[in-house]
Amino acid sequence: MSQTLQETFARLWTLDRDVxxxxxxxxxxxxxxxxxxxxxxxxxxxxxxxARFPGRDALVGLLNTFMGLPPVIVxxxxxxxxxxxxxxxxxxxxxxxxxxxxxQAVLATPLVAALTRQVxxxxxxxxxxxxxxxxxxxxxxxxxxxxxxxxxxFTAALAAFGRAISEIGAVxxxxxxxxxxxxxxxxxxxxxxxxxxxxxxxxxxxxLMSLVLAVNAAAAxxxxxxxxxxx
Amino acid sequence: xxxxxxxxxDGVSLTLGGRPILDRLSLEVAARGITALIxxxxxxxxxxxxxxxxxxxxxxxxxxxxxxxxxxxxxxxxLVRASAAANVALGLIPLDLARRExxxxxxxxxxxxxxxxxxxxxxxxxxxxxxxxxxxxxxxxMQPDLLLLDEPTASLDPAATETIESLIVEMAGAGTAVLLVxxxxxxxxxxxxxxxxxxxxxxxxxxxxxxxxxxxRTAEARAYLTGELPWTSFAAAS
Numbered sequence: 001m002s003q004t005l006q007e008t009f010a011r012l013w014t015l016d017r018d019v020x021x022x023x024x025x026x027x028x029x030x031x032x033x034x035x036x037x038x039x040x041x042x043x044x045x046x047x048x049x050x051a052r053f054p055g056r057d058a059l060v061g062l063l064n065t066f067m068g069l070p071p072v073i074v075x076x077x078x079x080x081x082x083x084x085x086x087x088x089x090x091x092x093x094x095x096x097x098x099x100x101x102x103x104q105a106v107l108a109t110p111l112v113a114a115l116t117r118q119v120x121x122x123x124x125x126x127x128x129x130x131x132x133x134x135x136x137x138x139x140x141x142x143x144x145x146x147x148x149x150x151x152x153x154f155t156a157a158l159a160a161f162g163r164a165i166s167e168i169g170a171v172x173x174x175x176x177x178x179x180x181x182x183x184x185x186x187x188x189x190x191x192x193x194x195x196x197x198x199x200x201x202x203x204x205x206x207x208l209m210s211l212v213l214a215v216n217a218a219a220a221x222x223x224x225x226x227x228x229x230x231x
Numbered sequence: 232x233x234x235x236x237x238x239x240x241d242g243v244s245l246t247l248g249g250r251p252i253l254d255r256l257s258l259e260v261a262a263r264g265i266t267a268l269i270x271x272x273x274x275x276x277x278x279x280x281x282x283x284x285x286x287x288x289x290x291x292x293x294x295x296x297x298x299x300x301x302x303x304x305x306x307x308x309x310l311v312r313a314s315a316a317a318n319v320a321l322g323l324i325p326l327d328l329a330r331r332e333x334x335x336x337x338x339x340x341x342x343x344x345x346x347x348x349x350x351x352x353x354x355x356x357x358x359x360x361x362x363x364x365x366x367x368x369x370x371x372x373m374q375p376d377l378l379l380l381d382e383p384t385a386s387l388d389p390a391a392t393e394t395i396e397s398l399i400v401e402m403a404g405a406g407t408a409v410l411l412v413x414x415x416x417x418x419x420x421x422x423x424x425x426x427x428x429x430x431x432x433x434x435x436x437x438x439x440x441x442x443x444x445x446x447x448r449t450a451e452a453r454a455y456l457t458g459e460l461p462w463t464s465f466a467a468a469s
Binding site: 130 | 281305307309311313322323325353
């Protein structure tokens with residue numbers, strides 16, 4: 001065990017370009033997926049929070065359920081859709097980083113939407129009457145409330161990033177863990193563990209943890225600055 | 232007062248959460264000047280404002296309003312986490328003004344309430360008095376035909392109250408019909424031309440402010456007015 005740890009530290013210093021490339025791909029895929037998740041999930045969650053329509057409660061329940069969507073199921077469904085005989089097979093996206101982004105975006109979107117809905121519902125309790133009194137349309141009200149709650153939405157973004165960067169099931173199924181092409185931190189760690197190269201797996205794990213820490217620290221820094229100006 | 236009322240409620244009833252709030256309320260508000268809506272807690276004053284503004288729909292009865300723009304100032308200042316200027320400009324979104332006019336009106340409104348210097352400061356960091364001035368600046372910028380005020384100076388100090396009151400008087404002078412809900416009977420006496428007394432969801436008395444406050448005709452109005460501390464001190468002083 002102690003030997004493994006020693007090796008881990010040794011390898012951390014000598015991490016080669018391959019590992020950096022894997023780390024970069026992981027970061028790129030997950031950040032892109034979170035970006036898409038925010039673009040889709042924030043307006044969706046906010047609209048559900050401000051609009052009143054039949055079936056709204058059911059939709060909220062569905063959204064909350066989708067927060068716990070198993071990544072491997074998402075991967076499987078996307079695999080079927082993207083496989084050569086699937087409805088999207090012609091796009092030729094299976095086993096590409098794009099497919100991995102799509103899979104993680106499917107995981108991130110409901111999470112962002114559900115958290116946004118809660119945050120916007122709270123903001124609505126305070127501002128909703130005023131905005132309705134101004135006779136703003138539902139999308140306009142949603143926009144104002146998103147702006148009002150923007151600092152709280154940081155948490156939704158971070159939660160989505162955490163979910164995306166740490167999942168393995170979806171990227172493994174639709175990406176295929178191809179060396180130099182679709183291998184991410186999580187799939188690499190899993191592979192090295194199976195191969196018995198525990199020190200490399202641990203070194204990769206340390207890099208992954210550092211990535212998550214760095215992104216969270218950067219977000220906290222940005223949020224702190226923004227709140228200072230307009231809390 | 233002019234002949235055509237700006238607000239005409241006829242037999243409006245509303246039950247909220249199983250509790251009857253408005254009970255066949257009939258009410259007319261003059262198209263000019265300031266009308267005060269007074270009455271004990273739970274009489275339905277705030278709900279009446281919300282029904283007039285369309286935020287609540289009555290179960291029965293009719294709400295007729297003269298065409299025109301409305302502005303509503305809530306008891307708790309509703310401000311977005313943004314600059315003071317952005318919060319004033321928010322009220323101008325539905326007016327579809329050119330960018331330049333919106334900026335001009337925002338600037339003028341902030342100047343009117345003495346907050347020009349703080350235009351780019353975070354509105355949610357303002358003091359209570361400043362926040363209420365800001366929401367009134369928003370209403371002022373909208374140049375409404377009807378201004379609904381729900382206890383706009385509750386919990387404000389005398390200086391802030393004075394500023395708010397002078398703004399209300401100015402807007403009324405400029406032709407805005409004002410409906411003011413207030414528990415501050417001194418304020419009602421200072422500002423309102425007409426006063427309506429609400430009790431248990433009905434308008435029990437209506438008339439020129441002086442006569443309603445000094446010689447109420449109904450038992451409900453008398454009970455409310457004599458039990459009201461600010462009013463007794465005001466009466467003693469005058």
